[in-house]
Amino acid sequence: MTAATGSHGLTFRQDYFADPADWAALVALLQDTFGIDVSIQDRFGGPDPTSVPFAYFDEDGTCAANFSTFSMPMMIDGRLVKAAGFQSGAVRPQWQGRGLYRDLMNRALNWGDDQGFELGILLTDKPAMYEPYGFKILPQQRFLGAPPPLEVKLADTSRELSVDNAGDVALIRQVLRERVPVSSVFAVAAQAEMFLLNSVFDPDIKLTYLDPFEAVIAWKSDDASFQLLDIAGKAIPAFAQVLAALDQKPDHVEVCFPPDKLDWQGLPELLDSDVSLMVRGEAAVRLSGPVMLSPLAEF
Missing domain, CATH: 3.40.630 (Aminopeptidase)
Structure with a gap:
């Protein structure tokens, strides 16, 4: 738990779900940003234990920005692939424009690369934001x-x-x-x-x-x-x-x-959708269609 350079006094935290107050702060961030209540996961045993969040908190314990990754093993063309999903990316309005999202994304992607994930996956309505980080759109077909x-x-x-x-x-x-x-x-x-x-x-x-x-x-x-x-x-x-x-x-x-x-x-x-499925990594170059990620696996 350290204050990062250029973080405007915010405190960086990683892998913080063991602290109920920090988990509640992320729930509030996602509720305020996207209007979704991920605290529902508490009914089912809590958040994904493989999830590793990267975030900045202010001195009052408010989650100012977050970007998370989690393990998502995939079967692709008959081979089990070590894959990671990236989700829960958000920055509160008062903290936008200060490079926090880019910083957290780089931390999460570098962590995933160090863990040896062959494939990174995310869903977004802003694909251009992620293309500079090696992600490409994988068209989905029902x-x-x-x-x-x-x-x-x-x-x-x-x-x-x-x-x-x-x-x-x-x-x-x-x-x-x-x-x-x-x-x-x-x-x-x-x-x-x-x-x-x-x-x-x-x-x-x-x-x-x-x-x-x-x-x-x-x-x-x-x-x-x-x-x-x-x-x-x-x-x-x-x-x-x-x-x-x-x-x-x-x-x-x-x-x-x-x-x-x-x-x-x-x-x-x-599939006609405002949300794009994007992939990066070694396994991404071998992907070919037609494919679709089950709606029950969306994140």
Whole structure:
């Protein structure tokens, strides 16, 4: 804990989540900046234990600026890649224009390089800000098509889950610890905190447990369409088995991750979004499309 040169009297802190007051100060910064409440993570056991925040605090304990990194192992083209996500970048208005964000970003990126991460990932609506640091946009494509031929629904093989139910949360966390990547082309290999947090942030997401596969299905639907967001489980069921278990008979379907394990093929379509997926590092040069990061893994 030291006051950095040029930090205008602010105190630099790194890896500070063990202090509840400091964690609360970051929660306040992100609430004030983005209107999101990450204190919801306290319901699920606290922030990601792999997360390493870099921040400046004022003398009153207010978090003036922050930039964080966390471990996010990825399966890419059949190979497990040591990857890091970068998130929670924010500076309070009164401290902007003083180089704090650039300083914290450099600290986080250098720390990640020293740890040997092959890939860095972030999501942003300001991609030009990160290009000077070696990040490039990785276009995302969702997969659209007709549903697979439907199978006969098996009785009592599924049940709905709720992130407001402690027992269901415990089950989801166990499944996430034991999951296999939903895709061999491009998918997270281990990450639980964002799955749960995204399930809270978007109340339209439905979570259903499929007992035969010990898998949690994240999905949405309306009268004619079905959207498969993610599958976390010891095994990945075929798409037809998912639809049968959920008793869904859509006219068309959308898959929000590469569907190589689903026994189904869809047509890739460029994702229209204000937020860009950006990557840097040795593994980034080997990435090729079409890919999409599951909405349950967004951060």
